[in-house]
Amino acid sequence: xxxxxxxxxxxxxxxxxxxxxDTLDCTMRFAVYLPPQAERARLPVLYWLSGLTCNEQNxxxxxxxxxxxxxxxxxxxxxxxxxxGDDVPDADGYDLGKGAGFYVDAxxxxxxxxxxxxxxVVRELPALIEANFPxxxxxxxxxxxxxxxGALLIALRNPGRYRSVSAFSPIVAPSQVPWGEKAxxxxxxxxxxxxxxxxxxxxxxxAPERLALLxxxxxxxxxxxxxxxxxxLRAACEAAGHPLELRMRPGYDHSYYxxxxxxxxxxxxxxxxxxxxx
Amino acid sequence: xxxxxxxxxxxxxxxxxxxxxDTLDCTMRFAVYLPPQAERARLPVLYWLSGLTCNEQNxxxxxxxxxxxxxxxxxxxxxxxxxxGDDVPDADGYDLGKGAGFYVDAxxxxxxxxxxxxxxVVRELPALIEANFPxxxxxxxxxxxxxxxGALLIALRNPGRYRSVSAFSPIVAPSQVPWGEKAxxxxxxxxxxxxxxxxxxxxxxxAPERLALLxxxxxxxxxxxxxxxxxxLRAACEAAGHPLELRMRPGYDHSYYxxxxxxxxxxxxxxxxxxxxx
Numbered sequence: 401x402x403x404x405x406x407x408x409x410x411x412x413x414x415x416x417x418x419x420x421x422d423t424l425d426c427t428m429r430f431a432v433y434l435p436p437q438a439e440r441a442r443l444p445v446l447y448w449l450s451g452l453t454c455n456e457q458n459x460x461x462x463x464x465x466x467x468x469x470x471x472x473x474x475x476x477x478x479x480x481x482x483x484x485g486d487d488v489p490d491a492d493g494y495d496l497g498k499g500a501g502f503y504v505d506a507x508x509x510x511x512x513x514x515x516x517x518x519x520x521v522v523r524e525l526p527a528l529i530e531a532n533f534p535x536x537x538x539x540x541x542x543x544x545x546x547x548x549x550g551a552l553l554i555a556l557r558n559p560g561r562y563r564s565v566s567a568f569s570p571i572v573a574p575s576q577v578p579w580g581e582k583a584x585x586x587x588x589x590x591x592x593x594x595x596x597x598x599x600x601x602x603x604x605x606x607a608p609e610r611l612a613l614l615x616x617x618x619x620x621x622x623x624x625x626x627x628x629x630x631x632x633l634r635a636a637c638e639a640a641g642h643p644l645e646l647r648m649r650p651g652y653d654h655s656y657y658x659x660x661x662x663x664x665x666x667x668x669x670x671x672x673x674x675x676x677x678x
Numbered sequence: 679x680x681x682x683x684x685x686x687x688x689x690x691x692x693x694x695x696x697x698x699x700d701t702l703d704c705t706m707r708f709a710v711y712l713p714p715q716a717e718r719a720r721l722p723v724l725y726w727l728s729g730l731t732c733n734e735q736n737x738x739x740x741x742x743x744x745x746x747x748x749x750x751x752x753x754x755x756x757x758x759x760x761x762x763g764d765d766v767p768d769a770d771g772y773d774l775g776k777g778a779g780f781y782v783d784a785x786x787x788x789x790x791x792x793x794x795x796x797x798x799v800v801r802e803l804p805a806l807i808e809a810n811f812p813x814x815x816x817x818x819x820x821x822x823x824x825x826x827x828g829a830l831l832i833a834l835r836n837p838g839r840y841r842s843v844s845a846f847s848p849i850v851a852p853s854q855v856p857w858g859e860k861a862x863x864x865x866x867x868x869x870x871x872x873x874x875x876x877x878x879x880x881x882x883x884x885a886p887e888r889l890a891l892l893x894x895x896x897x898x899x900x901x902x903x904x905x906x907x908x909x910x911l912r913a914a915c916e917a918a919g920h921p922l923e924l925r926m927r928p929g930y931d932h933s934y935y936x937x938x939x940x941x942x943x944x945x946x947x948x949x950x951x952x953x954x955x956x
Contacts, residue, residue, distance in 0.1 A: 408898065408929035410939045464742035464938065620686065651686035660742065661688045 401532065404429070410470040411436035414460055423516050423524045424483040430525065431456040432533065433476040435469050442536045444563075444674035445529060446667065448478040449521065449543030449550040451569075452579070453499045455480045459544075462656035468664045472671035475535060479525055481546065483514035495579050496586055502574070503550030504598045506587035515587055518598070522554055522561075540564035540670035544659055545623070546571055546579070552600035552613060552633075559609035564673035566614035566666045568659050569621055572633035573601035579627050604636040612643035614669055616662050618652030679810065682707070688748040689714040692738055701794050701802045702761040708803065709734040710811065711754040713747050722816030722841075722952035723807060724945065726756040727799065727825030727832075729847075730857070731777045733758045737822075740934035746942045750949035753813060757803055759824070761792035773857050774864055780852070781828030782876045784865035793865055796876070800832055800839075818842035818948035822937055823901070824849055824857070830878035830891060830911075837887035842951035844892035844944045846937050847899055850911035851879035857905050882914040890921035892947055894940050896930030 405416035412435040421428040437443055446469070448459050459465065459478045469476050482488075482501030489510040491497035501517035529535060539562050543551040548570025555565035574580020575595045584595045596602040617630050624630075630646055637644040652658040683694035690713040699706040715721055724747070726737050737743065737756045747754050760766075760779030767788040769775035779795035807813060817840050821829040826848025833843035852858020853873045862873045874880040895908050902908075908924055915922040930936040 407931055407933055407935045408896070408927075408939070409935040414935050461934065462739050464745065466935075466938070467742065467942075618686070649686075653685055655685055656739065657685045657687040657692050657744075660744070661686070664745075 401528065409433065410466045412438065412466070412470055414466060416456060419528065421483075421520060421524060423520045424514050426483045426485040426488055426514055428484065428520075429456045429480055431460045431476075431478040432529070433460065433466050433469055434533070435466075435473055435475065437473040438475060438534050441473070442534045443473050443475045444538030444540065445475045445477055445535050446540040446542060446670050447521065447526075448476060449503060449541070449547030450478065450481050451543070451545030451547050452481070453494050454547075455499070458656070462660065463663050464660045465663045465667060468667035472667055474667060474671050474674065475533065477525070477529055479521060482517060488514045491586070496583055500546065500583060502546060502583045502587060502598070503554065504584065504587050507594070508587060508589045511587050517550070518554070521550065522558060538563055538674040540674055542566045542568070542666055542670065543570070544568040545654065548615070549574055549600060553598055553603060555611055556600060556603040556607050557597065559611075562611065564670045565611055566616070566669060568616045568662070569618060569623070569628055569654055570600070570615060571627060572615075572630055573599055575599045575602060576632065577627045577629060601632045601636045604633070604640050604642050607640070607642060610642055612645065613637070614666065615644065615646045616666065617646065617648055618654065618658045619648050619650045620652055621654045623654055679806065687711065688744045690716065690744070690748055692744060694734060697806065699761075699798060699802060701798045702792050704761045704763040704766055704792055706762065706798075707734045707758055709738045709754075709756040710807070711738065711744050711747055712811070713744075713751055713753065715751040716753060716812050719751070720812045720814045721751050721753050722818065723753045723755055723813050724818040724820060724948050725799065725804075726754060727781060727819070727821030727828040728756065728759050729821070729823030729825050730759070731772050732825075733777070736934070740938065741941050742938045743941045743945060746945035750945055752945060752949050752952065753811065755803070755807055757799060760795060766792045769864070774861055778824065778861060780824060780861040780865060780876070781832065782862065782865050785872070786865060786867045789865050795828070796832070799828065800836060816841055816952040818952055820844045820846070820944055820948065821848070822846040823932065826893070827852055827878060831876055831881060833889055834878060834881040834885045835875065837889075840889065842948045843889055844894070844947060846894045846940070847896060847901070847906055847932050848878070848893060849905060850908055851877055853877045853880060854910065855905045855907060879910045879914045882911070882918050882920050885918070885920060888920055890923065891915070892944065893922065893924045894944065895924065895926055896932065896936045897926050897928045898930055899932045901932055
C-alpha cells in the first residue's frame with residue numbers, strides 16, 4: 401500500500417493510496433480523509449461510493465465533505481468505482497465497464513475475473529482500512545447514484561456490519577431501469593433472478609435488519625423519471641415496514657452541487673449513529 | 679449574455695454565463711453564485727480571480743465557497759483567467775497565453791489585441807454584473823496564486839472601488855520571480871518600468887489608499903520559495919505602513935484543499951467589510 405497524495409485539509413489530511421487488490425486482480429486507488437481527531441483517537445469510518453464515470457477523486461474534490469468530517473470526527477473512505485488498468489476489460493459507453501462496476505460480483509465473461517466490486521467494498525477494503533488506520537469498528541456507508549445503489553444494497557445484505565446508511569440520488573431499483581438492466585445483464589447474465597441480490601428495492605421485503613434508510617433526491621434531477629424512481633423504494637419500504645426517510649429537494653439536480661448542499665446533514669446523521677452505537 | 683449553467687446549490691443558484699466581451703474581443707464565460715437572499719434583496723459582490731490553468735469552473739466546483747456565501751448573503755463572481763477561442767493567440771506551456779492572462783492589459787504583439795484582463799476585470803465585468811444582477815455597489819476581491827496577484831494589484835490601483843481584498847498563495851512580486859518575469863516580459867515588453875503597475879509589492883509604497891490586505895499562505899506550498907515569496911510583500915508593507923495580515927499555515931500546500939479549508943474565514947472577512955461599509 402503506497403500513499404500517493406497527502407494534502408492538509410481542514411486541520412487533517414486528505415490522502416490517496418494505491419494498492420494491489422487481490423479481489424479485483426489489479427492496482428486500485430482509494431481516498432482517505434483523516435480529520436484532526438485521528439491524531440489521538442480511533443474514529444468511526446464513513447464509506448462513500450461514487451457514481452458512474454467517477455474515480456476516487458470526485459468526492460474528495462467536489463463534495464466539501466472534509467469540513468463536516470473534521471467537525472464530527474469521522475474518517476471518510478472513498479474507493480474507485482471499478483477495477484482499473486490495461487488488463488481490465490472495458491466497454492464502449494460510460495455505463496458499463498471501467499467507471500461502472502455497479503458494486504456487483506460479476507459472474508459472466510469477460511467481466512467475472514476483475515469486476516468484483518461488491519466483495520472489494522464489503523471485505524477487502526474495510527480489512528485494509530482496519531489494519532492500517534486508527535479506526536473503530538463503527539462503519540457507515542453512503543454514495544451517489546450508482547454509488548447510492550451500492551450503499552443501500554450493501555447495507556441491506558450485511559446486517560450488523562453498518563450502523564448507518566444513506567444515499568444521494570440512488571438507483572434504487574436497477575432491475576427496472578435502463579442503466580441497471582444493461583449492467584446487471586452484462587455482469588450477471590440474462591437470468592433476472594440473479595439480479596435481485598443487487599437491487600435495493602427487491603431486497604427490502606426480506607431484509608434481516610430494519611436499519612433506517614436516509615435518501616436525498618433532487619426533484620430537478622435529469623435522471624429522476626428514467627433511472628432513479630425513488631417511489632419504487634418507498635413502496636417497498638411501506639409494504640415491508642422498513643424505515644425510510646426520503647427527502648425530495650425542489651430545484652436540485654444530479655450534480656455535486658446537490659451533494660455539497662446536503663452532505664453536511666448526511667455526515668451529521670452518520671456521526672450520530674456511529675457515536676451512539678460506539 | 680446567455681445563461682449556460684443553472685444549478686441549485688445551498689438554497690441559491692450556481693450559474694454560468696457566456697457573453698461577447700468588447701474588451702477582450704472574444705466570447706467569455708463567468709460564474710455567478712446567487713445565494714438565497716438574492717431573491718429579495720440587493721447584495722454585495724465578491725469577485726474571485728483564479729490561478730494559472732484555471733477557467734471559471736475551478737473555484738465553483740472545488741472551493742466549497744457557496745455554503746459561506748449563502749450564510750453571509752454575498753454574491754460570488756468568478757471570471758475565466760484569459761481570453762479564449764480559436765482566434766486568440768496562445769503559447770506552449772501553462773504559464774503564458776490561454777489560462778494565464780495575469781490580469782494585465784498587454785501592450786506587445788501578438789497579445790495586445792485580446793489579452794486585456796485588467797480592464798475586463800476592473801471595468802467590463804463589474805458593469806455587466808451591476809446591470810444584470812441584484813447587487814449593491816459593495817465590492818470585494820480575492821483570488822488564488824496568479825489570481826491572488828490580480829486581486830492585490832487591482833485593489834491597490836483602484837482606491838475606493840473595493841471595500842475588502844484578500845488573497846490565497848498570491849504571486850506578490852511578479853517582477854522578481856520566473857512566472858512573472860516570463861508573463862510580464864511577453865505581455866508588456868522588456869522595459870521593466872512598465873511592470874511595476876502590475877506588481878503588488880511595487881505598488882505598496884505609493885498606494886493611494888491603505889486598504890488592509892489579508893493573505894493566506896501554506897507553508898508546504900511547492901511554489902512558496904520560487905514564485906510566491908510573501909516576505910517581499912511583508913517588507914514593502916512594513917516600510918510603507920500598509921496594513922497586512924499574512925497568515926502562514928503549517929502543512930498546507932498550493933491546492934484547492936488549502937483554499938477550501940480557509941475560504942470560509944475569507945468570505946466572513948469580506949462580508950464584514952461589505953456589510954459595515956454598505
